[in-house]
Amino acid sequence: MRPLAARALLAAALLPFLWFAVRDQLLHLRVRKVTAAENALHAVMFVLMATVIGRAFLFQAGVVFAVLPLFLVFGGIDEYVFHRRIPEAEHDAHAKGHFALLCFVATFGALMWVR
Numbered sequence: 001m002r003p004l005a006a007r008a009l010l011a012a013a014l015l016p017f018l019w020f021a022v023r024d025q026l027l028h029l030r031v032r033k034v035t036a037a038e039n040a041l042h043a044v045m046f047v048l049m050a051t052v053i054g055r056a057f058l059f060q061a062g063v064v065f066a067v068l069p070l071f072l073v074f075g076g077i078d079e080y081v082f083h084r085r086i087p088e089a090e091h092d093a094h095a096k097g098h099f100a101l102l103c104f105v106a107t108f109g110a111l112m113w114v115r
Helices: 003-030 036-057 061-082 088-114
Strands: none
Touching: 003 036, 003 088, 036 061, 036 088, 061 088
């Protein structure tokens, strides 16, 4: 697959994740007050995910698959420490966002496999 077509496919796979990430941020502003510690954790996760997404579009699988475990560790901390008993709307956005992110990573993995 040509790089432009592969990037277009990655962009399409990324859109649902971006939708749910924005929705989650809006819920943080309207539904639940997020602590400074959780905001700091989200900032770290943002940097890690921006690295994964940016490097995926550059087809740098080594960096993507090296950074993903770090994101999973910080994401696990976020889920198990801060996301207990969260409002249903936020829980829904998180679950769908997680699935959308998995679809993006799976799309990237499939593109790297066929290259």
